[in-house]
Amino acid sequence: MASMVDVIAIPANGWNGTERADKDRAANAAAAARNDLLAVTGYVEIDDLVSKVAAALAADPQSPCLRSLEIHAHGNPVQVDDFLAWERAEWGRKLKTLNWCDQAEIYLAGCNTGLEMPPSYGWPGPLARDLATNMAFTQGQFEVRITVYGSAGYLYGARALGGLRTIRQYVQKKGGRKKFWNIYPGARDANGTDVWNAFRNW
Numbered sequence: 606m607a608s609m610v611d612v613i614a615i616p617a618n619g620w621n622g623t624e625r626a627d628k629d630r631a632a633n634a635a636a637a638a639r640n641d642l643l644a645v646t647g648y649v650e651i652d653d654l655v656s657k658v659a660a661a662l663a664a665d666p667q668s669p670c671l672r673s674l675e676i677h678a679h680g681n682p683v684q685v686d687d688f689l690a691w692e693r694a695e696w697g698r699k700l701k702t703l704n705w706c707d708q709a710e711i712y713l714a715g716c717n718t719g720l721e722m723p724p725s726y727g728w729p730g731p732l733a734r735d736l737a738t739n740m741a742f743t744q745g746q747f748e749v750r751i752t753v754y755g756s757a758g759y760l761y762g763a764r765a766l767g768g769l770r771t772i773r774q775y776v777q778k779k780g781g782r783k784k785f786w787n788i789y790p791g792a793r794d795a796n797g798t799d800v801w802n803a804f805r806n807w
Contacts, residue, residue, distance in 0.1 A: 670706035680715020682730035697739025719755025719802030742807035
């Protein structure tokens with residue numbers, strides 16, 4: 606590992622049969638990609654994620670800092686994997702315990718994590734902004750400048766591995782019928798880095 610590390614975190618739960626194969630391919634690709642990209646797989650909820658990332662950093666004799674964390678999972682404006690909007694304070698507090706680099710990034714690589722729910726919803730999001738707010742840069746306490754990125758639509762690919770694109774609306778075809786998933790306010794068709802909405806913690 607290098608002195609700065611990028612992590613792609615792939616949770617254990619929430620994958621169907623086809624998606625499990627995609628998840629495994631992502632983990633294998635991350636492992637082979639470069640020596641400063643670390644795949645953390647099979648975690649369940651925030652304590653397990655933080656523990657696995659911290660252990661990987663501590664095991665390296667170079668004592669690297671965490672440059673970026675990408676959570677690769679299903680999502681919506683108020684959820685990515687087991688991370689729900691109303692848990693944002695807990696997630697923020699626990700993620701702050703990691704050994705971050707002075708300038709760092711978090712990518713919530715699930716669908717629509719950088720968008721808001723319709724106004725009628727009780728927790729509007731976006732989840733990426735909520736997390737940035739709960740990891741605020743604080744002089745003398747948490748002196749890390751973190752940008753949290755959320756997706757601007759239904760997301761394909763992963764930031765750490767490439768192939769990124771978003772579409773405004775996802776159409777699911779099953780048994781000759783079509784299901785049209787929600788279009789969230791501000792959603793857009795995009796490719797590469799344009800798929801992200803950015804939220805700073807300072």
